[in-house]
Amino acid sequence: MTDITSTPVATAPIPARARRRIVVMGVSGCGKTTIGDLVARELGLPFLDGDALHPVENVAKMAAGTPLTDDDRWPWLATVGSTLANAGDGGLVLACSALKRSYRDAIRALAPDTVFLHLHGSKEVLGSRLEGRSGHFMPAALLDSQLATLEPLVGDEAGIVVDIAAPVNQVLNEALAGVAAVDGSTVTAGDSPGAAGSQPRQFDVDLQAAPFNLDDDAIAWVDSTIAGMSLGEKIGQLFINHNNDYSPEYLDGVLDTFHVGGMRYRPGPSAAVQEHIRYAQSKTSIPLLVASNPEMGGAGSCDDGTFVSTHLQAGSHPDKAIARQMGQVAGVETAALGCNWAFAPIVDIHYNWRNTVISTRAFGNTPEIVVERAKEYFDGISESPTACAMKHFPGDGMDERDQHVVTSYNTLGYEEWNRTYGHVYREMIGHGVQSIMIGHIGAPELSRHFRPGLPDRDILPATLAPELLQDLLRGELGFNGLILTDASQMIGLTQAMRRKDLVPATIAAGCDMFLFFRNPEEDFQYMLDGYKSGIITEQRLHDALRRILALKASLGLHRKPSAELVPPAESLGVIGSDAHRAVAAAIADKTVTLVKDTAGNLPITPETHKRIRLYGISGGADFTRADPLAYLDTVKAELENAGFEVHLFKTADQREAAGETGVNFMSVISEEATGDYADKYDAAFVFANVKGFAQEAAIRIKWSTPMAAEIPWYVTEVPTVFVSLNQPNHLIDVPMVKTAIHAHAGSPEAIRATIEKIMGKSEFQGTFNENVFCDSFDTRL
DSSP: OOOOSSEEOOSSOOOOOSOEEEEEEOSTTSOHHHHHHHHHHHHTOOEEEGGGGSOHHHHHHHHTTOOOOHHHHHHHHHHHHHHHHTOOSSEEEEEOOOOSHHHHHHHHHHSTTOEEEEEEOOHHHHHHHHTTOTTSSSOGGGHHHHHHHOOOOOTTSOEEEEETTSOHHHHHHHHHHHHHHHHTOOOOTTTSTTOTTTSOOTTSOOTTSTTTOOOHHHHHHHHHHHHTOOHHHHHHHTEEEEEOOOOHHHHHHHHHHHOOSEEEEOOOOHHHHHHHHHHHHHTOSSOOEEEEOOTTBSBTTBTTOOBOOOHHHHTSSSOTHHHHHHHHHHHHHHHHHTOOEEOOOBOOOOOOTTOOSSTTTSSOSSHHHHHHHHHHHHHHHTTSSOEEEEEEETOOSSSSSOTTTSOEEOOOOHHHHHHTHHHHHHHHHHHTOOEEEEOSEEOHHHHHHHSTTOOGGGOOOGGGOHIIIIIIIIIISOOOSEEEESOTTSHHHHTTSOHHHHHHHHHHHTOSBEEOOSSHHHHHHHHHHHHHTTSSOHHHHHHHHHHHHHHHHHTTGGGSOGGGSSOOGGGGGGTTOHHHHHHHHHHHHHHOEEEEETTOOOOOOTTTOOEEEEEEEEOOOOTTOOOTTTHHHHHHHHHHHTTOEEEEOOOHHHHHHTTOOSOOHHHHHHHHSOTTHHHHOSEEEEEEEOOOTTTSSOOOOOOSSTTOTTSSGGGGTSOEEEEESSOSOGGGTOTTOSEEEEOOOOSHHHHHHHHHHHTTSSOOOOOOOGGGGTTOGGGGO
16 A cells, blocks of 8 residues: 555546535544544535445444445445435535445446545554454454455545544644645635634534643544544443443443443442442443532442532531532542542522422522532532532522423523523633533523524423523533533433434434433434434534543543552542541531521420420432431430430331331320320420432422321420421421421431530521521411
8 A cells, every 4th residue: 555645646636616525435443434524524514424324234244243245335335425416515524435446436426526535544553543442343353354455546536645643633634635635725724614713613622621621642532532433432422321230240231332431320338339430440441431429428429428518508607618628528539439520519599499309409599609609519529530510501490390200491581591590600611610411401481592483392401402502501601511411211301202312312402421321222222323314413423522532531531541540449448537527517517507496495405305205207218218217216316315305206107017006197196186295295306307309399298197196286385396307498387386497417417416506505507598488477487
């Protein structure tokens, strides 16, 4: 093979024309897709990978390592030629091996003015690029066969040869210069109408700019990695798998079959989690983004992680450093596990008190408090090698519904949204956040701002709405980072359209990664079919891949051997450490909040109110399967340690479960509500830990029975203290209580701090917003 670099081989220039037809040719591994896509961008043309035009029979043969015969190729080449001939007004750039002169003649027979761009490389360069391409149609073992088949361009063929050994940018410039010489134009990189170098389209990724800030070496890694990927590997990079199994066999199946770009795992003991991540990173040639949900510190990332605070708790004290401490602990503990991606901070604004899915997961009910605390969290977690994905664009907290179970809506108008949620996103984007998780949340007024007249039936959740992802987030907000969907099983997404349509539609709309398979084989095929049918364009796929790999490179993952991507086992000592629990205890002490004490019941001490009737309220078991009343053991023990005499109330169901007979809810009411209640007890404490997250569209207290004995009828008999360990808005259901405390969490630290403050041993320091009164006058009494 002749060693030619940027050499036109046409005998005479073809006159410059409005329509360009360019075939990027060469053997497998030469970078046809990468260079072809870049050339297409600079020329303002669409790009198509010719592999997508192969009939299924050809694909099956190549995947099995069986070379195609010419009889196999002629129908495919005819499809390639007709596709070029029928290209739109501007033309088309198409990647096709076109190894033989006869193959190129077959294409030219249908599209005579086609120019061939041959990407030439040595066997050594090509071989190195083919290594690890396990999912490609062309196994590396067939490289020799392709090189033997290759017939280079000759003098009567309109074409250009470029050596691929040079850096990608140089290859691109030489390719454009050669094309210009062949067709008589003067186009070079960055000079063409619509090219990325002159007037960059607002959606193009800039790897040198924030939040990636990559150097030349990192950019070269991104581009060369994409160039060496098979189509299957490219499609796989779009997915973030939810690992429901810790076994190596499970991971082998996921990584070898689907080539996923990222993963999130089911929490477990830290040692098991770390080993699981270590094995996963050892099995993939492209480092994985490993995500966790450190919304509350280390808790949620592993079973033994430190609960530091909720978002609301971090916003419920004047000290903004609480949010930074939460982020710091989250970063240290998740990095010790081997995680590198945090699905946090949450930047929703809790405007509607009835919205319970984010009530404890929002820093507050104003954009100012959300921005201030989100920046602190981001700065804290960024001290560890961690990227953040803030959520949930375009913003939760307006609707009272939960996108896990129904599509919810942000109904603000364009101007008001910009003053509130838009302000938050602009500030955080400017602060350097690397990725944004998109909620399955529609925004009718925003969509209509960009698509006037859009009917109600066409209002889609943001994950499927290009006007929100591209016109607004990429365009007006200028976000250059990675966009990912929220969990794809959520009904807020799945009610919008058929699964086979919505999977590729999320990427086509502007998302770069798709969070969680429902059925791996189906979803992968849906995404692949979406690419082959043109729903996902080559440019959109290439942009998504560049952002995915750029996020990995921004974390330095490309520079680390796989054995160093996960810390050693001894690093786990920081998880749940005494130092981190001390941080949690100090925050609990600061943030336990007295919402009201209108009857002046406090303080209550063993000396003044020895006998305590203790009631526990929960929302019942949720998807975590944790005992919803386990916290009561801690409450009872802390009260007894403080010197109280504790009498624990049990419902009829609890008594029957313990073996008692002849009991029902009416008999329990009769026994509990007696005239001598105040003779038996000096005070009543009600501790509520009501969650129900992601299972219902609204969360309210559900009593054990009608007219249940635990409902605070006894406020007229003894001093009663109601303590919420989770939701801040329970006063709507217990307005009769005169003393209400928000402890924020059921952690031992929060419970201990609450009891100390009830006894007057320390001051209440926490703050609250007006949401706690639920827009009702009686809750304030």
